Amino acid sequence: MENPTQEFTQSTSSQKHLKLPLKSKDRTQVLQHMTELQKTGANWHDGRTFSLVYHAGDEHTEFLKKAYDLYFHENGLNPGAFPSIKKYEAEVVSMVCDLFHGATAAGTMTSGGSESIMMAVKTYRDYYASLGKTAQPEMILPRTIHPAFCKAAQYFKVKPIYVPVDQQFRADVAATEKAITPNTILIVGSAPAYPHGCMDPIEDLARLAQKHSISMHVDACVGGMSLPFLKKLGHAIPAFDFSIPGVTSISADLHKYGFTAKGASVIVYRSAELRRHQFFITQDWPGGLFASPSMTGTRPAGSIAAAWATFQALGEEGYLKLHQEIMTTAQKFKQGIQELGFKILGNPEMSVFAFTSPEPKEVNIYVVADLMEKKGWHVDRQLAPECIHLMITPAHTASVLHYLADLKEARDYSRAHPELATEGMAALYGMVAQIPDPTMIQQFLYNYMDERYLP
Numbered sequence: 001m002e003n004p005t006q007e008f009t010q011s012t013s014s015q016k017h018l019k020l021p022l023k024s025k026d027r028t029q030v031l032q033h034m035t036e037l038q039k040t041g042a043n044w045h046d047g048r049t050f051s052l053v054y055h056a057g058d059e060h061t062e063f064l065k066k067a068y069d070l071y072f073h074e075n076g077l078n079p080g081a082f083p084s085i086k087k088y089e090a091e092v093v094s095m096v097c098d099l100f101h102g103a104t105a106a107g108t109m110t111s112g113g114s115e116s117i118m119m120a121v122k123t124y125r126d127y128y129a130s131l132g133k134t135a136q137p138e139m140i141l142p143r144t145i146h147p148a149f150c151k152a153a154q155y156f157k158v159k160p161i162y163v164p165v166d167q168q169f170r171a172d173v174a175a176t177e178k179a180i181t182p183n184t185i186l187i188v189g190s191a192p193a194y195p196h197g198c199m200d201p202i203e204d205l206a207r208l209a210q211k212h213s214i215s216m217h218v219d220a221c222v223g224g225m226s227l228p229f230l231k232k233l234g235h236a237i238p239a240f241d242f243s244i245p246g247v248t249s250i251s252a253d254l255h256k257y258g259f260t261a262k263g264a265s266v267i268v269y270r271s272a273e274l275r276r277h278q279f280f281i282t283q284d285w286p287g288g289l290f291a292s293p294s295m296t297g298t299r300p301a302g303s304i305a306a307a308w309a310t311f312q313a314l315g316e317e318g319y320l321k322l323h324q325e326i327m328t329t330a331q332k333f334k335q336g337i338q339e340l341g342f343k344i345l346g347n348p349e350m351s352v353f354a355f356t357s358p359e360p361k362e363v364n365i366y367v368v369a370d371l372m373e374k375k376g377w378h379v380d381r382q383l384a385p386e387c388i389h390l391m392i393t394p395a396h397t398a399s400v401l402h403y404l405a406d407l408k409e410a411r412d413y414s415r416a417h418p419e420l421a422t423e424g425m426a427a428l429y430g431m432v433a434q435i436p437d438p439t440m441i442q443q444f445l446y447n448y449m450d451e452r453y454l455p
């Protein structure tokens, strides 16, 4: 081939859409082309990306791939056909229940945190409906709660009631109590919340839930596979799990700090009776009896198998080792960032946190973000307050000093060039952070989504 990419320049059949290639291509060539395309992505391997990818080293990643690959074609929809997948899922869920001190707890695996959360909201809606609570159900959410709850609210018609967080980015308990109405079915807290890595006062929220005979969900999607180990390592971690009587369910992602393959999360309830309201079953389909635990029909068995494999390979010992390394690195990031004059927001308990510029007129944090991106870091910008989000994994052990050196340069350069605030992403984020008119931003986001699907 003279020009290998020419082979992949496709013709269009109508104005908008691509034609399926008429001829088959050599598989090796297809893979080669994809390997080239992949290089345009964010560099997660060398610890230059935060969130999105959780890399616990090449040896573990190769192991994950092998476990996934073994069950590449099996289907988690019907465990009757694949008893080993049934065993893996049941055992993974059981071990998570135990981590969370849920002696009577029961749950399922799902494809991710969003699905776990959507299942929890649907479960409570249906549980309270079964008790004859028929008015428009409401759930109380701290402002920092993950958007998956808002998504669930829209999908399942449960009204979200937002309450503020305090100066330390923790749900305001008094405001939560005030927000309770006869229609409230659920209070939610995060352990911790994604934006600033701060844990809501789960014990206080759960006490409220119990007092008002409503349910309490803890979103431990990011913390679930970290906090129990941090506690064992001696870090000051407040209780967040079933050891608190009012907590009735917990979502925990395995594909984040559990270091399993993507497509793996767990939703656990205090009782199997509650879990029943998650299941979908039908006996009158011409295709036969149908029973599905969650949103999806066909389920990749690979992510279930890889989760079980990871639990076996790491065990408590392996997780403790990984989290010790992560916390040591996170501490280096935090300390270095503070020494450069930036401010860590709140008192984040684990390896997720955000930092801002205490003198935004001198050093604009979004300009710093743009400069860091030019230096090859994938930066997560946040809006309220204006800050940069970090999520530390073992991949960052080797990149922390490099990050801090670049951050120092970015800080100095942004101080010397305040005009950069009107350029690039800094201009966009600065505008979004300032403009109180949401309709304009919504339009922008809808357009962004439409453009995403242009070939």
Ligand SMILES: *Cc1c(COP(=O)(O)O)cnc(C)c1O
Pocket (backbone or CB within 6 Å): 111, 112, 113, 114, 115, 117, 146, 148, 190, 192, 193, 194, 219, 220, 221, 222, 253, 265
């Ligand atoms: C990541 C995350 C979610 C959503 O999980 P996905 O796997 O991305 O769907 C929910 N809550 C918190 C706190 C998270 O960090």
